[in-house]
Amino acid sequence: MNMHTADVIAPPAPKRLEDMRLSVVMMRDILLKTMFRKSLEMVSDLAVAMCIPGIVVQELIDMCREQRLMEATGTLNANNGNEMGYQLTDAGKARALDALAQSEYFGAMPIPLDVYRQQVKRQSIRNIMVTRQQLVGAMGHLVLPDDLLDQLGPAVSAGRSILMYGPPGNGKSSISNGIRDALGDQVFVPRAIEYGGQVITVYDPIVHVIAPEPEQDPTALRRRTPYDQRYVRCERPTVITGGELTLDMLDLKYNATARTYQASLQLKSTGGIFIVDDLGRQSEPPQSLVNRWIVPLEENKDILALQSGEKFEVPFDTLVIFSTNFHPNEIFDQAALRRIFFKIKVDGPSQANFLKIFAMVAKKKGMPLNEDALIYLLKVKYPTIDSIYANYQPNFLVDQMVSICNFEGIPLQMRPDLIDRAWANMFVKDEHIVK
Template sequence: MKYLLARGEASGRAAADQIKLPFVLVDQLLRRMKLERLVAHRCDAPMNDYVYELGELGRERARRYSQHCTYFGAAPVSLKDYVKSVQAQSLTQQRPTAEELKAAFGDLLLNRRMLDRLGPAVNSGRGLFLYGAPGNGKTSIAERVTAAFGPYIWVPRALGIDGEIIRLFDPVNHHEVPLPENTGLIDPRKVDRRWVRIRRPTIIAGGELTMAALEVTLNTSTGICEAPLQLKSNCGTLVIDDFGRQRMPIHELLNRWIVPLEKRYDFLNLPNGKKICVPFDQLIVFSTNLEPRELVDEAFLRRIPYKIEVVDPSEEEFRNLFEVLAPKMGIQYDAAAVDYLVERHYKRVGRAFRFCQPRDLLLQVLNYCKYADIAPRMSSELFDLAVDNYFAVM
């Protein structure tokens, strides 16, 4: 009725497409509503259908419904069905192998020792601390963890709980992947269109994270609720980047999640005052430049079973990065120039190697070559310029 109130008129098939339900169900509902004088036929429509409009009684009722909530999208899914879907698609049902993990991190230069430490942590599907000096790829690792699991999951467009509509599918954080056509494996006509096929989600929250993002939030102008980040990241990965520098105090975040991290379920408060129990089923990755023991107490650390330090690269790994990255960036590799860089600007001044530096320094070289209109290449002079710019205040 709210859809007809907004549109003025619509065919039965258009209404079915709007709320993502089979036409046969919507047709039966519209026929019953016509008998109750909530809607009326405006004219015939193709394929044994009609164009409907609201009657006076239906218009009054639709306005009343819209005052509470303006939502007229896909029919909401029940909490019970959503819980079953999370259990069926849970990370704990996945067992990524060493080869799958290597493929997930294929564009990163990770040694076997790091992969062997990450493997059990990813397989656990629980909590993971990534810590270490800035510039060694903690965020890059965290962003790629999800790729080790099954690629796709199904999520509801919206949940309906005790009269409240909670929007779960989020085009900003969820990447929809439509079913391929004519594969013969799945008949699209038999798919419940209230659900969306998406890539297994990776949601990143940085310093902007607040307590409001972890609770159901109500849009007072529309009456539609928005699901919190942890609900949107179920069956995927939730990355708390730059942990310890959030706008919210650390102890508030710890108190909020200390029980869900252990029990694997969470309690959310609805605008109507009811408290609901929902799955807390994602791999949470805390990425920080600080020592974990300086941030949180022992009780919280115990609930994060894996703490992995992302260490500086060895000199061999550092040199290898230049050899790998230079051709990809269109720069001619020069081992002598790298020798000069390492000896003059690292060993002589006691500067630590970082995984991000070869890429960043090569970008400086590339940009200067473009400016000077010369062929991209490495040289001691170009590395001197790059280092002066890059490490000016570091």
């Protein structure tokens, strides 16, 4: 079943306070802190700030008035549709300050972890079936051997871990990005989740790309019901890490000043893709990184810990793509390799594909092809490196020749002497430098 944007079931908006499934004290305190920090008085403004319906805000306000923490201002605001305004009493301000001392979090009401789990299932990456056409469409700019797509397709559709390995410069990163583009649908990302009374912020504008809201059909008999605004409609998330990845990035990050948590990288990537590029270049050994993922990869759940040491389970619904220039046997033991479901070798192009890529790049850069220069490149230069081709080389060589022509003030052209100059910059001569 191919779950596209309209088919991902949206989280229903809460209709009453009891639908929130949060402790009343926590909700009350977030309301007081939000009013105090943002100087808000109107139910409609508080509903926007806390991402919950006005009717639920009103229930909370009525409760706070009973507890003498809040009072009506006694004036109707003409600018706000004659809404009644509310303000904190002295007792309400004292409670807000006390609550802020315990946690600085205010604004969007968090979603209980158990409720979020249900949404993760509704929009699981494992519900997606990627067709050959979608994959080709997303990677049409890459020249790839047919058998590579034969392997990639089932791997992506399974939503299981993938290890891509092979010599550098052959498009492993581009393929990872192409897989991300092929998914093409959207998910609902929580602004924050709650576990054990602790707030964990999830939505991160650096990781999550907000998707445009689908247009309402004015002729439709039934209007689309609004979804829970505590979620943000986003493209399926993609987290890309390289040599900077460390094990602590995979744990919750505690802010001691605000006394709140930020979601780990893989929790932010839920429903999407986590790409570990350049595996083997991190300060942590690759085996340690994969060991950290053994339980999540096998059981679709991750174990995280609070400051108190309490451990709890979160959903692990992520397509993990490892990419490395090393042979898998050099960096993993057999137990780790067993856990990675698909292992795909990404080799350099054949000579025919290399020429295809070269022609595409030259056309894009406005560089006319020259048969003599190409024969010189293939028959004289490439034998010096055992005629091993890489996908990055056409781009590099054409860019170099463009730069040389611009510097020399001559029209863009391809000549054996220009290829010599471009080639000299692609490889560094092996020599001893006297210090």
